[in-house]
Amino acid sequence: MRLSRSFGKTLRQAPSDAETASHQYLVRAGFVQQVAAGIYSYLPLGWRSLTKISNIIRQEMDRAGAQEISMPVVQPRELWEQSGRADTFQPPLATLVDRRDRKMVIAPTHEETTTFMAAANLESYRDLPFNLYQIQTKFRDEARPRAGLLRVREFEMKDAYSFDRDEAGLDVSFKAMAAAYHRIFSRAGIDVRMVEADSGPIGGKDSNEFVLLAESGEDTIFVCSDENCGYAANAEKAEFKKPVADAEEQGELAEFHTPGIKTIEALAGFLEVPVSKTVKAVFYAPETSSGGEIIFVSIRGDLEVNETKLRNAMGGAQPRLATREEVEAAGLVAGSASAIGLDAVGGPRSRASITSIVDDSVVNSPNLVAGANRADYHLKNGNYGRDFTADIVVDIAMARAGDPCPGNCDGHLVEHRGVEVGHIFKLGTGYSEAMGATFIDEDGTEKYPIMGCYGIGIGRLLAATVEANHDERGMVLPRAIAPYEVYLAGLNTNDDTVVAAAEKFYDELTAAGVEVLFDDREEPPGVKFNDADLIGLPLRVVVSARGLRNGEIEMKRRDADEATMAPLSEGVNAVKAALEG
RNA sequence: CGGGGAGUGGCGCAGCUUGGUAGCGCGCUUCGUUCGGGACGAAGAGGUCCCGGGUUCAAAUCCCGGCUCCCCGACCA
Incomplete structure (x- = not known):
C-alpha cells in the first residue's frame, strides 16, 4: 500500500481530549476516529490491525472445534424478557421501536440469542457438545466510556458459547477455550495472563479473566511472587493466607472504658495491642433496601472488606454502605459496635432485620477486642463461638500486595494493573432453562445443556497492546497485529x-x-x-x-x-x- | 448518577475580563528552493465562533435555557 493513497492522515498533535497513550497514538496515526463518546470509526490502518486480530482468533477458535456463526445485532426484546435480563442488565439495554411498535434491543451480548438458536436445533445428546462463536458488533450504553478504545460503548467482540451434556463436558470445553485463548494472545505477540476472576451475578462457578499488564489498566490483579506457583487473580477475587493467630487460653469477656475511641487504630493504640487482635464492624444494607435491613459485617481490624466477596456471600445481591440513619435505627453504636450482643433483649436484632456475616479471620483469632455496643466501651477477650456467632462465615477480606499467596508455596502477592481483554465463564444451565433449550439424554430423560461463554474484546485488545507497547515516539506493534509488516x-x-x-x-x-x-x-x-x-x-x-x-x-x-x-x-x-x- | 473542566477553519490554541474588522502555529493549495529526524521563501484557500432565545444600534464576548465532549468518582459478564 502506498501511504500517499492510504486513507487517513497522521496528526502532529494529539486531539486535546486524548489522554492515554493508546488513545493518542491510535488517533494520531490515523487508525481510528471518534464519532461520539465511546463510539469510533476504524480507518484502513486500524481496521487492518483489527482484522488481523480477528483472523488469529478465527483460526484458533476453529482449531478448538468451535463453529463460526453470525447473530443479529438488533433483536426482539422478548428474548430478553424470557431470560429475565430485560430490566436487570447493566448497563441498561439500548432499545428501539420498529415500525410496528415492536420493542427491539441492540444486543450487548448474545447468550439469549445463542440459546434460542440452540433450543431449535438441539434434540439429542448426540447433538452435543457444540460451541458456536461470532465476531461481531456489540453495543453497551456505558455510563462512562473512557480512554479511547479501552472502554467504549460500541465494540467488536468475539463471543463463543459452548453447550455440553454434563459438567465433565463443560470442563473439557472450558479448558479447550482457555488453551485457545493462550494460543491467541501468544500468537498476537502480547503478554496476557489468565487470572481467577469473579463471575459476577450472572456467571456460574468458574470464571477466568485474561489480563494484559499495563499501568493504564482499570483492573487490579495479584500475582504470586513465586513463578512456580502461578497463582494470579483479580483483586475482586484474590484470596490470601490469613496468618493464623497463636493458640491461647480464652480469657474472660470483660468490658472496659474507652473514652472517645472511635477507630480501630485508636483502639489498638489505646490498648497497645496489634490491630489484628481487634474485630471491626462494617454496616451494609441491600442496595434496594429502604431501611430496616442491616448486613452486619465483622472482620479483623487489620483487614478490609472486599465488597465483591460480600456480594457473593449475600447470594449476588449488591450491598451498599448503610446510612447513618439506618445504623442508628437498629440501635447500633458506630465506633463501638460488635456482633457480641446482637441478640440481647431489646438489642439490634429486635429492631432491624440483621444478617451477621463474619470473615473467617475472626473465627480463627482468639481473645479479640470488640465493641461493647455502647458508646465509649469495648470488650476484651471476644471469642467466636463462645461469645457470638454468625449467619454466614466466609472469606470476605480484600487481598493486599505483600499478603501471603493462598497457593501451596511461600510466595506473596504482587500487585499489577491490567486491562481485561478476555473473560471465560462457566454458565451452567441458567440460560438453557430460561430459553427452554433441552435434549434427550441417553437414558431417555430430558435435560438442560450446560453452557459456557467466552469473550474477547477485539478493539480493546488493540488498545491494550498499544498501552503495553509504545515509547515516547509512537506505537511499537507486534508483527502479528501490525497493519503492515x-x-x-x-x-x-x-x-x-x-x-x-x-x-x-x-x-x-x-x-x-x-x-x-x-x-x-x-x-x-x-x-x-x-x-x-x-x-x-x-x-x-x-x-x-x-x-x-x-x-x-x-x-x-x-x-x-x-x-x-x-x-x-x-x-x-x-x-x-x-x-x- | 455525583463532582470538575472544555466547546472558535482539519489539529493545537489566543481573543471573552472592558461588546464594534475573527487571529496565531501546524496542516492544506500553487510556484521556486531544499532532501537522513517534523526544511525555507512567496502567493493563496478555508470559520453557521456548539445550538436556541434574550439584552443591545451592534454579541465569539453579556444574560437565560439546552446540547455535546473530556477527566475524577460511583457503576461495569
Whole structure:
C-alpha cells in the first residue's frame, strides 16, 4: 500500500481530549476516529490491525472445534424478557421501536440469542457438545466510556458459547477455550495472563479473566511472587493466607472504658495491642433496601472488606454502605459496635432485620477486642463461638500486595494493573432453562445443556497492546497485529534514481509476499521517520541516496535502537530475516 | 448518577475580563528552493465562533435555557 493513497492522515498533535497513550497514538496515526463518546470509526490502518486480530482468533477458535456463526445485532426484546435480563442488565439495554411498535434491543451480548438458536436445533445428546462463536458488533450504553478504545460503548467482540451434556463436558470445553485463548494472545505477540476472576451475578462457578499488564489498566490483579506457583487473580477475587493467630487460653469477656475511641487504630493504640487482635464492624444494607435491613459485617481490624466477596456471600445481591440513619435505627453504636450482643433483649436484632456475616479471620483469632455496643466501651477477650456467632462465615477480606499467596508455596502477592481483554465463564444451565433449550439424554430423560461463554474484546485488545507497547515516539506493534509488516520509506524524492529504486524495491517486497506500507510521499526525511515511529510497524526500511552509493538499504526494527545495512540486491531476504529477528 | 473542566477553519490554541474588522502555529493549495529526524521563501484557500432565545444600534464576548465532549468518582459478564 502506498501511504500517499492510504486513507487517513497522521496528526502532529494529539486531539486535546486524548489522554492515554493508546488513545493518542491510535488517533494520531490515523487508525481510528471518534464519532461520539465511546463510539469510533476504524480507518484502513486500524481496521487492518483489527482484522488481523480477528483472523488469529478465527483460526484458533476453529482449531478448538468451535463453529463460526453470525447473530443479529438488533433483536426482539422478548428474548430478553424470557431470560429475565430485560430490566436487570447493566448497563441498561439500548432499545428501539420498529415500525410496528415492536420493542427491539441492540444486543450487548448474545447468550439469549445463542440459546434460542440452540433450543431449535438441539434434540439429542448426540447433538452435543457444540460451541458456536461470532465476531461481531456489540453495543453497551456505558455510563462512562473512557480512554479511547479501552472502554467504549460500541465494540467488536468475539463471543463463543459452548453447550455440553454434563459438567465433565463443560470442563473439557472450558479448558479447550482457555488453551485457545493462550494460543491467541501468544500468537498476537502480547503478554496476557489468565487470572481467577469473579463471575459476577450472572456467571456460574468458574470464571477466568485474561489480563494484559499495563499501568493504564482499570483492573487490579495479584500475582504470586513465586513463578512456580502461578497463582494470579483479580483483586475482586484474590484470596490470601490469613496468618493464623497463636493458640491461647480464652480469657474472660470483660468490658472496659474507652473514652472517645472511635477507630480501630485508636483502639489498638489505646490498648497497645496489634490491630489484628481487634474485630471491626462494617454496616451494609441491600442496595434496594429502604431501611430496616442491616448486613452486619465483622472482620479483623487489620483487614478490609472486599465488597465483591460480600456480594457473593449475600447470594449476588449488591450491598451498599448503610446510612447513618439506618445504623442508628437498629440501635447500633458506630465506633463501638460488635456482633457480641446482637441478640440481647431489646438489642439490634429486635429492631432491624440483621444478617451477621463474619470473615473467617475472626473465627480463627482468639481473645479479640470488640465493641461493647455502647458508646465509649469495648470488650476484651471476644471469642467466636463462645461469645457470638454468625449467619454466614466466609472469606470476605480484600487481598493486599505483600499478603501471603493462598497457593501451596511461600510466595506473596504482587500487585499489577491490567486491562481485561478476555473473560471465560462457566454458565451452567441458567440460560438453557430460561430459553427452554433441552435434549434427550441417553437414558431417555430430558435435560438442560450446560453452557459456557467466552469473550474477547477485539478493539480493546488493540488498545491494550498499544498501552503495553509504545515509547515516547509512537506505537511499537507486534508483527502479528501490525497493519503492515514493513514501513518502506524512499528518501530524496528529488532524486529520480532513488525514487526508481524505492519503487522497484516496493514491487519486489510485495511480490515476495511482504506486507509493505510504502511512504512514497514527497516529504522530507524527518517527516517520514516520525510517521514511521508513530505508526509503529515492526520494521522500517529506507532507500536513500546515501545508502545507494554503496548499493545498500537500511533496516531498523521499531523495537531496536540501531539500524543495520544490507545490500539492495539481497534486500528481500534481508527484510524477511530482519522481520523474523 | 455525583463532582470538575472544555466547546472558535482539519489539529493545537489566543481573543471573552472592558461588546464594534475573527487571529496565531501546524496542516492544506500553487510556484521556486531544499532532501537522513517534523526544511525555507512567496502567493493563496478555508470559520453557521456548539445550538436556541434574550439584552443591545451592534454579541465569539453579556444574560437565560439546552446540547455535546473530556477527566475524577460511583457503576461495569
